[in-house]
Amino acid sequence: MQAVILTIYPVLFLVFVFYGAVRSPKGETAPLFLRLEETRQIQAAAAIGVILHHVTQQITGYGTVWKGPVSIFNDIGFLFTALFFFFSGYGLMVSLAEKPDYLGTFPGKRLPAVLIPFWVTNLIAVLISLAYGTHMSGLRIVENALGLSLIGSNGWFIVEITVLYLLFYLCFSLIRQRDAALIVLTAAVVLLIFWSFGRGHDTGEKSSWFRGEWWYNSTITFALGLWYARFKKRLDAFFLRHHTLLVILFAAGTAALIALTRFAVRRYGYYVDGLIGRRFSAITLGVQTAACLVFTTFVLLLNMRVTIGNKALNYIAGIRMELFLIHGYFVNWAFGDVRMPDVLRYAVVLASSIACTALISPLTQRLIRKITALLTHRPEVRDTLESRQRAEKRAKMMKRIRAAVLILMAAGLLYVLWSYGSRYLLAESEYKKEMETLRAAETGDLVYFGRFETDGIRLGEERVRWLVIKKEDDRVCLLSELGLAGSVYHQKHAAVTWEDSDLKAYLASGPLARMFSKYEAEAIVPTDGALLTLLTPEEAEAAFATDEERELAISTAAEQSGTNVNRMSKHHNWDMKGYRSSWWWLKGESGRASITAPIVTVDGTIEKDTKVVNKPGGAVRPVVWVKTE
Numbered sequence: 001m002q003a004v005i006l007t008i009y010p011v012l013f014l015v016f017v018f019y020g021a022v023r024s025p026k027g028e029t030a031p032l033f034l035r036l037e038e039t040r041q042i043q044a045a046a047a048i049g050v051i052l053h054h055v056t057q058q059i060t061g062y063g064t065v066w067k068g069p070v071s072i073f074n075d076i077g078f079l080f081t082a083l084f085f086f087f088s089g090y091g092l093m094v095s096l097a098e099k100p101d102y103l104g105t106f107p108g109k110r111l112p113a114v115l116i117p118f119w120v121t122n123l124i125a126v127l128i129s130l131a132y133g134t135h136m137s138g139l140r141i142v143e144n145a146l147g148l149s150l151i152g153s154n155g156w157f158i159v160e161i162t163v164l165y166l167l168f169y170l171c172f173s174l175i176r177q178r179d180a181a182l183i184v185l186t187a188a189v190v191l192l193i194f195w196s197f198g199r200g201h202d203t204g205e206k207s208s209w210f211r212g213e214w215w216y217n218s219t220i221t222f223a224l225g226l227w228y229a230r231f232k233k234r235l236d237a238f239f240l241r242h243h244t245l246l247v248i249l250f251a252a253g254t255a256a257l258i259a260l261t262r263f264a265v266r267r268y269g270y271y272v273d274g275l276i277g278r279r280f281s282a283i284t285l286g287v288q289t290a291a292c293l294v295f296t297t298f299v300l301l302l303n304m305r306v307t308i309g310n311k312a313l314n315y316i317a318g319i320r321m322e323l324f325l326i327h328g329y330f331v332n333w334a335f336g337d338v339r340m341p342d343v344l345r346y347a348v349v350l351a352s353s354i355a356c357t358a359l360i361s362p363l364t365q366r367l368i369r370k371i372t373a374l375l376t377h378r379p380e381v382r383d384t385l386e387s388r389q390r391a392e393k394r395a396k397m398m399k400r401i402r403a404a405v406l407i408l409m410a411a412g413l414l415y416v417l418w419s420y421g422s423r424y425l426l427a428e429s430e431y432k433k434e435m436e437t438l439r440a441a442e443t444g445d446l447v448y449f450g451r452f453e454t455d456g457i458r459l460g461e462e463r464v465r466w467l468v469i470k471k472e473d474d475r476v477c478l479l480s481e482l483g484l485a486g487s488v489y490h491q492k493h494a495a496v497t498w499e500d501s502d503l504k505a506y507l508a509s510g511p512l513a514r515m516f517s518k519y520e521a522e523a524i525v526p527t528d529g530a531l532l533t534l535l536t537p538e539e540a541e542a543a544f545a546t547d548e549e550r551e552l553a554i555s556t557a558a559e560q561s562g563t564n565v566n567r568m569s570k571h572h573n574w575d576m577k578g579y580r581s582s583w584w585w586l587k588g589e590s591g592r593a594s595i596t597a598p599i600v601t602v603d604g605t606i607e608k609d610t611k612v613v614n615k616p617g618g619a620v621r622p623v624v625w626v627k628t629e
Contacts, residue, residue: 003068020310044316053077089225108375257291327353427517483554483619486563547604564617
């Protein structure tokens with residue numbers, strides 16, 4: 001019965017979008033097709049779709065509980081975001097082609113339009129947090145208000161679209177041949193997707209920059225918008241000529257890819273990238289990328305013959321950006337822990353989000369107008385000898401600036417290449433120094449061996465420091481000083497042996513296994529058939545004299561990826577030094593299946609049968625045996 005009642009929301013959504021819609025005569029393009037007022041109304045519909053998506057995620061447990069037809073919103077939120085990216089890319093190219101001196105006024109017009117709503121909603125969130133007693137340092141207040149640290153998870157879109165705007169501005173300012181600039185920009189968008197994908201997944205409470213599939217699974221449509229604007233006349237003619245057939249094909253393709261996306265997210269997903277391999281995440285990304293391209297094209301085909309528009313859509317269109325940013329506070333902060341019927345939750349979140357946005361939007365729009373006018377104001381220029389000389393000086397200055405920017409971009413590219421490539425160029429010499437240190441090391445010493453992402457900030461991987469816990473005639477046993485990653489012991493809530501656990505598979509083939517150069521890998525003595533393993537409870541007991549010594553601090557990158565974080569323990573107030581401690585996994589008894597796995601607690605004590613195997617967030621502290629001769 002509940003599923004039937006909740007069906008009202010998909011129905012109301014369709015009414016909201018298509019009420020008042022007008023179909024153009026056969027063979028004719030809708031008069032407002034891809035006009036600014038029409039694209040804004042499509043984005044308004046997408047903004048409401050995003051809100052329905054987030055509420056549906058909440059009531060269905062991210063799709064684990066079926067709630068009837070409304071459950072479809074759980075699986076298509078990224079498609080609504082794809083529309084925002086598409087119209088952003090499309091709008092940039094159309095404006096570049098139609099508006100004189102568009103690039104000259106671009107920073108002053110485009111950036112305030114997205115950054116002002118972002119900063120205003122951030123500041124409101126900070127003030128509310130402080131009013132409720134949340135402790136924030138002065139630096140953290142500034143970071144949250146400016147979006148350097150995302151206090152609102154939906155702010156990721158503003159960060160990414162700002163990056164895309166800046167890439168557009170740089171490419172078309174520095175490269176005069178527009179098709180060449182378009183190709184370079186497209187390559188940059190694709191590289192941004194791959195780079196974000198390579199950053200891994202953000203499973204912690206804080207949404208970090210460029211971590212998580214929401215940063216890249218719909219971004220490709222920005223490039224689609226650029227190219228559609230470039231070849232609009234040809235594409236429109238083709239679409240209109242084969243319109244009926246294409247609508248059927250893309251409608252079927254959209255339905256099929258939504259179903260395939262549901263399967264890919266549940267079967268492969270993004271959250272298991274450290275357990276089974278990045279290839280599973282890549283499969284999901286590939287399916288969702290295809291879904292974004294097909295769905296966006298389907299929407300274009302519909303809009304080519306159907307003009308939408310009504311008073312409700314028009315109103316939401318005017319506040320769509322603020323609504324997109326602010327609704328998350330009502331989904332999670334205000335009503336996330338409040339018990340209420342599902343049918344009421346949708347209504348309360350929608351009404352509260354729209355009402356709050358209605359109050360804030362006039363302020364943000366006024367600020368945008370004022371700041372845009374200030375940034376784009378140009379004094380009247382008279383055609384005199386002095387003015388021509390000043391113009392020539394400005395031209396020379398712009399030429400120097402372009403050259404300087406190109407040099408900086410080249411330097412940045414070289415820095416990136418060096419950050420990632422120096423590991424391979426210096427691998428042999430680094431390995432020789434490591435082996436010299438290992439041969440002279442004694443139990444209890446700290447040594448370097450291998451590289452892994454630990455600081456979560458700088459490009460490239462940092463050298464990993466290990467504790468020598470055992471030394472034999474021709475080999476040493478090393479235990480990582482820090483918790484390097486976070487993981488479950490096993491994904492399923494079921495009894496499992498160490499040999500069959502996902503954590504063992506992760507150590508054998510996950511990112512930690514790739515921290516060693518070919519020289520280092522050849523010096524490692526495999527354990528359990530892999531380069532890395534974990535300590536047993538008995539080994540963890542013997543390796544440290546006290547519980548306090550057994551406490552584990554985790555790396556910054558491990559914290560960012562969602563590893564459990566504790567600021568205090570029985571022995572330390574870790575926060576006094578900015579440390580991040582965690583409980584960490586140990587190796588279960590060989591051949592014995594159990595639904596629990598041994599751990600070392602945040603206080604450094606060993607517990608063998610208390611932590612269930614699918615408990616997320618436990619730190620991974622690997623062990624490696626290295627031959628010294």
